[in-house]
Amino acid sequence: MYGKGIVKGLWVTLKHIWGTYAKDIKRFPRRYAPGGIAKRTDYDLYGLFTLQYPEERYEMFPRFRGALMHLRNPETGEPNCTACGACERACPHGVISLEGEGKGKDRKVTAYRYDLGRCIFCRLCVESCNFNAIELSREYELSRYKKDFILELDDLLKIGDKYGIHKTGEAWGVTE
Amino acid sequence: MQVLDDLWIRIAVWFRGLLESFLPPWAVQLTMDVLGILLLIVLGIVVVLAFTYMERKVIARVGDRIGPNRAGPFGIFQAIADAIKMLTKEDVTPTNADRWLFLAAPIVVIIPAVLLYAVLPLGRGMVGVDLNIAVVFVVAMGGIPILTMLMAGWASNNKYALLGAFRTVAQLISYEVPMVVALLTVVLLAGTMSTVGIVEAQASFPFALVTPVAFVVYMLAGLAELNRTPFDLLEADSEIVAGYFIEYSGMKFAMFFLAEYINLFMVAGMITTLFLAGWQWPILPSWLWFLIKVVLVIFLMMWIRATFPRFRIDQMLGFAWKALVPLSLINLFLVALVAKVLEPGWVRTGVLFVSNLALLAGAIAIMAQVARKREERARAAGEAAIKRYYGSEVR
Numbered sequence: 001m002y003g004k005g006i007v008k009g010l011w012v013t014l015k016h017i018w019g020t021y022a023k024d025i026k027r028f029p030r031r032y033a034p035g036g037i038a039k040r041t042d043y044d045l046y047g048l049f050t051l052q053y054p055e056e057r058y059e060m061f062p063r064f065r066g067a068l069m070h071l072r073n074p075e076t077g078e079p080n081c082t083a084c085g086a087c088e089r090a091c092p093h094g095v096i097s098l099e100g101e102g103k104g105k106d107r108k109v110t111a112y113r114y115d116l117g118r119c120i121f122c123r124l125c126v127e128s129c130n131f132n133a134i135e136l137s138r139e140y141e142l143s144r145y146k147k148d149f150i151l152e153l154d155d156l157l158k159i160g161d162k163y164g165i166h167k168t169g170e171a172w173g174v175t176e
Numbered sequence: 177m178q179v180l181d182d183l184w185i186r187i188a189v190w191f192r193g194l195l196e197s198f199l200p201p202w203a204v205q206l207t208m209d210v211l212g213i214l215l216l217i218v219l220g221i222v223v224v225l226a227f228t229y230m231e232r233k234v235i236a237r238v239g240d241r242i243g244p245n246r247a248g249p250f251g252i253f254q255a256i257a258d259a260i261k262m263l264t265k266e267d268v269t270p271t272n273a274d275r276w277l278f279l280a281a282p283i284v285v286i287i288p289a290v291l292l293y294a295v296l297p298l299g300r301g302m303v304g305v306d307l308n309i310a311v312v313f314v315v316a317m318g319g320i321p322i323l324t325m326l327m328a329g330w331a332s333n334n335k336y337a338l339l340g341a342f343r344t345v346a347q348l349i350s351y352e353v354p355m356v357v358a359l360l361t362v363v364l365l366a367g368t369m370s371t372v373g374i375v376e377a378q379a380s381f382p383f384a385l386v387t388p389v390a391f392v393v394y395m396l397a398g399l400a401e402l403n404r405t406p407f408d409l410l411e412a413d414s415e416i417v418a419g420y421f422i423e424y425s426g427m428k429f430a431m432f433f434l435a436e437y438i439n440l441f442m443v444a445g446m447i448t449t450l451f452l453a454g455w456q457w458p459i460l461p462s463w464l465w466f467l468i469k470v471v472l473v474i475f476l477m478m479w480i481r482a483t484f485p486r487f488r489i490d491q492m493l494g495f496a497w498k499a500l501v502p503l504s505l506i507n508l509f510l511v512a513l514v515a516k517v518l519e520p521g522w523v524r525t526g527v528l529f530v531s532n533l534a535l536l537a538g539a540i541a542i543m544a545q546v547a548r549k550r551e552e553r554a555r556a557a558g559e560a561a562i563k564r565y566y567g568s569e570v571r
């Protein structure tokens with residue numbers, strides 16, 4: 001019959017309105033709970049899938065290229081970086097600048113500046129590194145309130161402590 | 177129950193008594209009138225706040241989204257936040273705009289919208305003025321926004337605005353006709369033009385049951401009057417950006433926005449009054465019934481908006497002139513005939529209901545036939561063109 005499609009379309013949209021509210025009631029206590037995303041990924045026909053960003057965040061996949069991070073030696077807790085300068089030379093954008101002190105095996109990094117605003121996340125610096133000292137993290141919330149896009153060594157170490165090599169490294173086939 | 181039913185009237189009477197204790201009679205009358213007008217305007221603004229929120233929520237749910245949920249619990253202050261944003265925005269007037277016309281349009285558009293509230297019976301005995309030609313008043317006031325839209329479109333000195341205004345005028349004038357004829361049907365049945373009288377005439381049956389055709393026609397024409405989907409092509413974002421108010425910003429834009437939602441409430445209120453027995457129906461207080469019905473009608477409009485794509489302009493005008501006008505005219509004759517022959521009561525309602533359904537089915541059948549014919553003709557024309565191009569059969 002002519003006009004059947006109109007009724008059919010109305011029915012579909014009604015089912016969506018009513019279905020999303022039904023799902024809401026079913027998951028009642030909280031929508032933004034820590035288990036919220038997992039609870040919402042039952043891929044039925046109806047329901048809300050919107051990620052409520054500040055309350056819940058996606059965990060990025062292991063190979064995601066976010067901000068640079070510095071890694072520590074698990075035994076001593078010191079940065080792995082020897083301030084050899086390989087990453088500084090490898091970087092096509094002059095993002096990295098570093099200073100070190102000491103000679104030979106004792107050489108240590110003292111200052112490491114990473115300009116987030118100019119990094120293109122090409123990962124050439126990581127490939128050049130011979131000491132497993134740096135890696136691209138899964139940190140993706142990189143916006144700032146001011147123009148202070150330069151991360152110092154401490155910031156990079158903090159990111160490293162948060163993510164760690166054992167996840168990203170595995171993803172890239174790096175074994176310790 | 178009785179107390180709840182008369183709640184607002186009692187408050188008004190009590191307040192009047194309070195005023196009378198220390199004011200001369202003319203001052204009491206003046207205060208009450210001014211307060212009534214203020215109340216209606218405030219009602220308009222509250223309606224806008226409530227229904228923008230509702231619309232966003234409903235449309236979000238159709239798209240499996242959550243909708244506004246940041247400002248306040250469940251996002252209920254979203255509309256207020258929007259209003260503050262609108263108020264603080266820069267107010268731009270294009271250099272080549274017709275300045276005074278540009279300034280006047282948003283003011284003129286809001287006045288008829290608020291004026292219409294005067295004849296809307298919000299509950300038993302709750303009406304601004306019980307005008308005996310209320311229906312004519314509604315139609316007359318409904319014509320003014322057409323002028324303002326043309327004003328806005330012309331004054332903006334923008335081709336999209338002007339195109340939008342042209343479309344608006346074509347659309348609104350076309351849909352005014354079936355709307356008025358549907359209104360006439362109701363007036364014929366009720367025997368009065370006063371909105372209060374029409375509501376009282378529906379004590380036994382709502383007119384939506386008596387003449388479904390008029391109800392459907394009025395609903396569709398109302399959607400067109402409101403420029404809502406599927407008739408929203410005068411503000412079709414993808415074609416002419418925003419229609420006649422493209423150049424407006426800040427508070428002037430907010431005026432158009434306000435008028436749109438005030439009109440939405442008004443049309444839903446008119447549908448409720450004319451076809452769904454207004455504030456009648458038992459148990460709940462009358463004003464609550466009215467509110468429930470209006471919200472349901474508005475939900476229906478939002479639901480339609482969330483479901484259907486928009487018409488093409490020639491389809492839309494064709495639908496008005498070739499489908500709705502004849503249908504409503506035939507219905508008018510039918511109702512006039514039956515109302516003349518039969519006495520009011522069960523029999524008349526039954527006869528009207530059945531004949532209306534038959535009319536509706538017949539109209540749909542004819543439209544289907546026409547659509548099929550047209551499709552066949554188009555296909556034949558396409559095949560002929562291909563044949564002409566290739567010189568033989570389609571490969």
Ligand code: SF4
Nearest residue numbers: 091119120122123125
């Ligand atoms: S990822 Fe590329 S651009 Fe960024 S610091 Fe490393 S080498 Fe430089």
